[in-house]
Amino acid sequence: VKWTDFERAAIQDIFSKIDYDVVGPAALSRCLVVYPWTQRYFSGFGNLYNAAAIKSNPKVAAHGRVVLQGLVQAVSNMDNIKAAFADLSVLHSEKLHVDPGNFKLLGDCLTIVIASQLGKDFTAEVQQAFQKFLNVVVASLQKQYY
Numbered sequence: 001v002k003w004t005d006f007e008r009a010a011i012q013d014i015f016s017k018i019d020y021d022v023v024g025p026a027a028l029s030r031c032l033v034v035y036p037w038t039q040r041y042f043s044g045f046g047n048l049y050n051a052a053a054i055k056s057n058p059k060v061a062a063h064g065r066v067v068l069q070g071l072v073q074a075v076s077n078m079d080n081i082k083a084a085f086a087d088l089s090v091l092h093s094e095k096l097h098v099d100p101g102n103f104k105l106l107g108d109c110l111t112i113v114i115a116s117q118l119g120k121d122f123t124a125e126v127q128q129a130f131q132k133f134l135n136v137v138v139a140s141l142q143k144q145y146y
């Protein structure tokens with residue numbers, strides 16, 4: 001993957017501006033509400049009965065922060081995301097058996113939450129850079145499925 005200077009700067013800028021403690025939990029809970037079949041992987045998380053329960057579930061919030069820390073690893077390894085995510089890909093495929101299509105769904109929820117946090121700073125050009133970043137993240141997580 002080749003990144004332009006603008007794309008690198010845009011990704012760095014997004015991750016310097018967002019509040020990790022808000023974005024991670026909000027994106028994961030949104031994914032569990034909007035795409036309810038993704039709840040099946042989190043049966044150990046307790047009450048996911050409705051949107052209010054999901055949004056106030058502390059295990060969902062904690063795991064949302066874990067996912068965001070994973071993305072920070074990708075930002076720190078922009079030129080080698082596939083290698084940085086090799087173990088995570090094995091975990092999600094062989095141990096957790098997460099359907100690989102679900103990565104894109106969580107990515108879409110991340111985009112919506114980040115767009116609402118950044119407001120007018122989330123221009124079309126910034127979204128393009130973020131979408132490219134997500135595409136690489138998703139492809140890297142899916143790599144061990146083949």
Ligand code: HEM
Nearest residue numbers: 038041042066067069070071088096098102103106107137
């Ligand atoms: C665990 C990242 C998408 C389900 C994890 C962990 C990370 C992570 C860093 C912790 C790994 C460890 O403990 O060593 C990500 C990233 C994603 C993503 C960056 C995409 C942007 C998904 C999706 C699902 C999922 C879409 C299911 C719909 C899980 C589950 C665990 C996990 C069930 C174990 C949770 C637990 O029991 O603590 N993920 N993940 N992940 N992930 Fe993901």
